[in-house]
Amino acid sequence: MTQAATTTETVLSVRDLTVDFPTGDGVVHAVRGVSYDLRPGEVLGIVGESGSGKSVTSMAVMGLLPKTARVTGSVRFRDQELLGLTDKEMTRIRGSKVAMIFQDPMTSLNPVYKIGYQLAEAVLAHNDMSREAARKRAVELLEMVNIPQPDKRVEQYPHEFSGGMRQRVVIAIAMANNPDVIIADEPTTALDVTVQAQVLESLRAAQRETGAAMVLITHDLGVVAGQADRVLVMYAGKPVEIGSVEDIYYNPRMPYTLGLLGSLPRLDKREQQRLTPIQGSPPSLVNLPPGCPFTPRCPLAQDVCQSREPDLEAVDGSGLGASATRVHLSACHFKEQVARQEPADLFKATARDADLPEEFGGGFGIEIVDNNNGTEDEAR
Amino acid sequence: MLAFAVRRLLVSIPVFIVSTFLVFLLVTWGADPLAQLKAKNPPPSQAVINAMADTLYINHSIPERYGHWFSQLFFHGNWGPSIQSGTDIGQLLGSSLELTARLVVLAMILAVILAIIAGVISATRQYSKTDYTITLIGFLFLSLPVFWFAILLKQLVVNMNNSLNWYWISTYGANTPGLTGWSAFSDAIGHLILPTIVLAMSSYASWSRFQRASMLDVLGSDYMRLARAKGLSRGKVMVRHGLRTALIPLTTQVALDTAAILGGAVLTENVFGWQGMGTMLVNGINAGDFNTVLAWLTVAAIIVILFNLIADLLYGVLDPRIRNA
């Protein structure tokens, strides 16, 4: 766990970011209003399924979206508005103030240039120094991410590195100019679990060395638990819950978050428990119907969920009076009902093994909660 | 790197030898050297025919004939007798090769440079008007018969020359005899312009399509994105990371197309009256001149294999991944 930021000064401030892509099938609303603040040294974990818009958000911050994308909202780096800058102006910020790490280490590095060259390139892009000095810095950077024999390695090509090492090189490249913000887009997704730990360690080292704030994008809640100070949960292009890592893990207030936690294998539970995955798939972002996009998969869904999309509102006890780091917001009409529920309580259908006899905890266990008549029926 | 080159060279030699045998079969089958003699009017006596058959070593089995030709060429440097009177195959090869080489090399350089430019512009402005125009022109050149285009161009230039009274751009032959020094050089260039353009045309067309596709592949890759994320300008990323990587497949393609270019040269030389390899081949086949055609095909095979070798080596230089393979 990193040191939680104590100041209220923000290094990156995103407000109402929306990204639309016109396609042959209609306009895809990839991002539908994301807002967050990042303080110096803070680690914000952005969590969500594929297609939730988490990567697109970060590409928008970096200004790396294709020309067809329509971006509105505001992204402020310190006091500078990034959206609307020319590409030339953005190149001065990319790699020196805001750096990015991509998902697939096997394709992130150019196969025809040496590792040292690609590292030095990052340094020389923003600093006037001799090639010798850049090479020295490259070796230094390799050391910082724990690559053995950096002197030798710097003369090698990417195909001579393993996947985990390549990702660490990418991290080193991100660190090269001591950026203020590092955006890591699914840095461990393409790697084996055993290698993930090494890479996460390098990420931590990068943050330590540079003092940078970090946006860690992932769909892996386990990774977030170990690295983040605050967590932003995204669904269908919008944030559905924001809070400190403790709030999210111990007091989730949105059924989706609860569902995500329920699908995590836990090593700390004493008795054997089934995972409770969420049924169904995320919605298409082309023709989103009104209301909360999670409705079809939500066990708490009611009519109001279908008609009105909930706003992000403070969860009780963490209102405007609380300091910025303790704010806990959730976008759910029934956020109070989610409190103190276990995933297995809410996601009943998948919590039980239908083939197992009732005595052993099996069967359908369907409970039809009919709010209109107030009767409960236990079937089978 | 050296080991890689040596290995490739060693593999090429057996391929070349088998190629010569294949070619030998082809020529034996396709060229009847006695046909012209027999077709003479009045027909020559059997003794004359037999004498020629002996000179040409025809009355033996194919393996024997091959062995004879092979040893004559590779151990004695003798290309064999030609049917066409007064022709020394070795000399003919030398002069023809020199002319054709001039043409082919220049045409290839022109085509490659234009193809790279067109391919990059097309790819970076995909689906724009510029892209469509370049693509259309490319397709047009791909569909144009070389000989037809050559005749057209020739006629246009003749008309132009006549109306401007300026005759530097020549439409016939490789040079004007009797010139020396600078005027000879300038004269040679003037004679080179039209054939080079014609020969470069269809290669340009297919290579520019190829380069465009290769560029598009590269433009979407992750390392391009990372290079941008480092803070490099669009231009630098395009050249350093895009072009550099996109050129690799093109080098192989250029080498593989050498055979096709030789074919194009045959037609170009025919239209512009160059006494190069193309004319040598056509005359040889028409005369049924066994040894000449054989010599031509052997040299062609050497050129093709050589260029394939160069392509492999170049690939190794440009792409470090295959150096150890």
Next chain:
Amino acid sequence: MHDLPGENAQTTGNLIPPAGPVEREFTVKARTQSQLILRRFLQHKLAVISLFVLIAVILLAFVGGALWHYKYTDITPDNSVPPSGTHPFGTDNLGYDEFARVLRGTQRSLEIAFVVAILATVIGTIWGAIAGYYRGITDSVMMRIVDLVLTIPIIAAGALLGHHFQSAGWWALALVIAGLSWPAVSRIVRGQTLSLREKEYVEAARALGAKDSRIIFRHILPNVMGQVIVVVTILVALAILTESSLSYLGFGVQAPDTSLGTLISDAKTALQGGQWWLFYFPGIFIILICLSVNFIGDGLRDAFDPSQQRVRA
């Protein structure tokens, strides 16, 4: 037996998600593979236009040629007449009707091109698939043979064999060109096969005990066909150009039959002499056919390539 879910959609723990809300997810019409390919092809305007042009040319050559009142062997009393009502393409200095000759030449060129395309595709595909599937020595030997054939420039071999087969008819020429064109197809098929054979469904088929031939024909080749079809169109265009080139040099289609290349060869000096119609019409037909085939090929390539410029969420 309890009520099937559906009415009160917002209930907890339904095992089968009700039809109502799930509909919201699939707002893009589901299409089959072939429909997608067709749809993408139709978006390529030039390719569709070219398809019509090609069909028009084919109809003109075969149907028009049969219906036209002059035959390509007819000698008319009009010599060197520019295009007019009776002779839309004019006549040459012997009195042949150019329109009939051009149509005949087009027929010949098209016939040869399509024979080449089919033969080269069949041979090349099977050759490449076997080489790519079995790898090892088989692959090495087969591809070395391909390399060998490719060391011989088509014009040279074509000229040589064409010279030999002068009396045998146009199909011999087609065979010769096909025999030199299949290596290009085999290279592409081999490349595709090499990568496809590593796919999981091939492994699965093997585990189920499928015979090699079945795997090749049922699993690998259908996925290669996209690329192959594109190569075939290129081959057709190339075959037409090769045949015209050979005929131009005198090694291809022989008199009294005619081809577009022969016509241009006959018209070598026609431009100079002012008889532009003898030179332009055959050339334009060659260009038209090749251009349309190339555009169709381009359209097909775009249609079969799933990596379009579509942006996903």
